Amino acid sequence: MEKSANFLFGGTNFNRKKFAPDFAKFKNRKEDDDEDHNKKVSFFEQEEEEEKPEQEKTVSSSSSSKKRKRKSANSEPVEGFDVFKSSKKSRSKGKEVEQDTKDETLENPKKEFYRQMEQDALSRKQYNIHVSGENVPAPLKSFTELLSRYGCKKYILRNLAELGFKEPTPIQRQAIPVLLSGRECFACAPTGSGKTFAFICPMLIKLKRHSSDGIRAVILSPARELAAQTAREGKKLIKGSKFNIRLMTKPLVKTADFSKLQCDVLISTPMRLKRAIKAKKIDLSKVEYLVLDESDKLFEQSMLKQIDGVVKACSNPSIIRSLFSATLPDSVEELARSIMHDAVRVIIGRKNTASETVKQKLVFAGTEEGKLLALRQSFAQSLNPPVLIFLQSKERAKQLYDELKCEDIRVGVIHSDLPPGERENAVDRFRAGETWVLIATDVIARGMDFKGINCVINYDFPDSASAYIHRIGRSGRAGRSGEAITFYTEEDVPFLRNIANTMTSSGCEVPSWILTLKKKKWKKHRPKRDSISTRPKDSKIEQEE
Numbered sequence: 281m282e283k284s285a286n287f288l289f290g291g292t293n294f295n296r297k298k299f300a301p302d303f304a305k306f307k308n309r310k311e312d313d314d315e316d317h318n319k320k321v322s323f324f325e326q327e328e329e330e331e332k333p334e335q336e337k338t339v340s341s342s343s344s345s346k347k348r349k350r351k352s353a354n355s356e357p358v359e360g361f362d363v364f365k366s367s368k369k370s371r372s373k374g375k376e377v378e379q380d381t382k383d384e385t386l387e388n389p390k391k392e393f394y395r396q397m398e399q400d401a402l403s404r405k406q407y408n409i410h411v412s413g414e415n416v417p418a419p420l421k422s423f424t425e426l427l428s429r430y431g432c433k434k435y436i437l438r439n440l441a442e443l444g445f446k447e448p449t450p451i452q453r454q455a456i457p458v459l460l461s462g463r464e465c466f467a468c469a470p471t472g473s474g475k476t477f478a479f480i481c482p483m484l485i486k487l488k489r490h491s492s493d494g495i496r497a498v499i500l501s502p503a504r505e506l507a508a509q510t511a512r513e514g515k516k517l518i519k520g521s522k523f524n525i526r527l528m529t530k531p532l533v534k535t536a537d538f539s540k541l542q543c544d545v546l547i548s549t550p551m552r553l554k555r556a557i558k559a560k561k562i563d564l565s566k567v568e569y570l571v572l573d574e575s576d577k578l579f580e581q582s583m584l585k586q587i588d589g590v591v592k593a594c595s596n597p598s599i600i601r602s603l604f605s606a607t608l609p610d611s612v613e614e615l616a617r618s619i620m621h622d623a624v625r626v627i628i629g630r631k632n633t634a635s636e637t638v639k640q641k642l643v644f645a646g647t648e649e650g651k652l653l654a655l656r657q658s659f660a661q662s663l664n665p666p667v668l669i670f671l672q673s674k675e676r677a678k679q680l681y682d683e684l685k686c687e688d689i690r691v692g693v694i695h696s697d698l699p700p701g702e703r704e705n706a707v708d709r710f711r712a713g714e715t716w717v718l719i720a721t722d723v724i725a726r727g728m729d730f731k732g733i734n735c736v737i738n739y740d741f742p743d744s745a746s747a748y749i750h751r752i753g754r755s756g757r758a759g760r761s762g763e764a765i766t767f768y769t770e771e772d773v774p775f776l777r778n779i780a781n782t783m784t785s786s787g788c789e790v791p792s793w794i795l796t797l798k799k800k801k802w803k804k805h806r807p808k809r810d811s812i813s814t815r816p817k818d819s820k821i822e823q824e825e
């Protein structure tokens with residue numbers, strides 16, 4: 281164990297009085313954001329005046345003889361990445377090129393085509409976008425291009441501006457035009473880099489308006505909390521329209537008459553949707569868009585059958601399917617290729633890497649007792665909430681919660697044994713700042729967007745590199761910085777090297793001895809661990825008696 285556990289939280293002393301302003305700081309972030317929103321709304325209004333007629337066809341359509349050349353220009357490899365990367369210099373440079381382009385367009389259409397290709401390649405290089413596939417549409421320069429290139433409804437741009445989004449993130453720059461051009465897509469971009477709007481935005485633009493014709497789009501998420509979050513985010517984008525976005529809940533599955541339900545976009549876990557399909561309650565034959573969010577999780581053995589059922593039920597031959605995740609194993613890519621047609625592959629930065637905005641540390645805790653002592657000590661000395669703690673099982677999450685709940689810490693817990701209402705409460709209270717520390721299993725390791733998590737603690741070593749990437753990705757989102765601490769014991773040492781590789785490839789330092797360890801193939805590393813308790817063994821026996 282390192283000298284003191286104080287290193288865990290570089291922040292405020294955990295003392296209610298002292299803590300208040302820091303906690304307020306966390307809460308105030310939203311207000312800061314709101315201030316920013318105002319700026320962005322005016323930016324939007326300015327841009328709206330410059331609205332242009334639809335030009336998409338000139339950009340995305342090209343003859344088949346040019347396809348190969350375009351492809352080679354698109355696949356240039358670039359090192360490193362920054363989620364919200366933008367450069368004024370290169371932007372203004374881009375404008376000069378654009379001006380030149382306009383001058384020469386009339387002279388030589390072929391030249392214009394190559395110049396466009398060059399521009400696309402430069403833009404992709406700037407934002408670390410890697411694509412493969414035939415004839416990939418140009419990345420977006422700005423959100424207002426959605427209006428000029430794709431005739432998007434103004435309310436969408438207004439809502440994006442109200443959310444405070446000044447410019448698209450790299451995944452949005454590329455995935456949105458791909459999906460808007462009617463191509464299937466599988467995309468891999470870092471945690472917290474805006475994948476949700478990268479698939480919701482084009483879906484709404486393509487669907488155009490509400491229709492009473494039945495469900496036209498389905499988004500599958502591996503967990504209830506994530507499905508609920510996606511529904512909430514989607515609703516922010518449809519403000520001012522008549523669209524209906526619905527979350528598939530248990531009561532909805534049980535009682536709803538889906539033939540009469542007003543629903544354009546349905547968001548569900550695979551299990552719930554499969555139940556409705558099985559009960560012949562729901563018709564998905566008109567679905568035009570199917571998104572598999574956290575696709576690698578959905579393709580795991582435990583969910584594969586349900587996914588298969590949903591994919592089959594979405595029988596519309598012209599359906600557009602897309603896969604999104606921060607981790608995309610080769611096996612999932614292969615599977616994706618086998619079910620998708622003419623799909624475009626979009627990778628931001630390097631595939632399967634952790635977010636570079638998270639400072640990562642490995643901490644040797646010796647034993648299970650060592651972990652708890654280290655955690656208590658650090659909480660007593662300093663704490664910089666919100667903090668998320670991950671454990672490998674619901675039993676262990678409950679044990680840690682029982683240990684910490686009576687202490688002077690506002691702590692919550694979430695795991696799959698809790699009834700839906702309690703799970704929802706745990707998330708809501710953590711979001712609202714009512715709980716400062718949330719103890720969790722991997723049910724919320726993927727996709728959950730809690731604003732400003734300062735630290736993720738892997739109390740139990742994650743069971744795979746992708747679990748590590750997703751867990752620590754709850755911090756350091758949308759360009760913010762964060763911290764991740766991973767406890768390890770003797771049992772975890774054989775798997776250290778795998779995590780260490782992920783750490784080094786996202787720019788973190790790792791003790792050199794770890795890098796000399798042998799790489800070990802791991803599937804699910806969940807060793808049996810001693811139960812979590814610092815109570816003396818005698819008192820435990822007394823209680824059991």
Ligand SMILES: Nc1ncnc2c1ncn2[C@@H]1O[C@H](COP(=O)(O)OP(=O)(O)OP(=O)(O)O)[C@@H](O)[C@H]1O
Pocket residue numbers: 444445446447448449452469470471472473474475476477605606726727728729753754757758
């Ligand atoms: N263009 C944008 N500009 C600024 N912030 C954005 C933009 N797009 C999305 N965001 C914000 O970034 C945060 C992360 O987005 P999102 O949850 O979609 O990430 P993600 O890539 O899906 O992450 P994960 O892999 O963990 O699921 C959200 O708070 C979202 O509101």
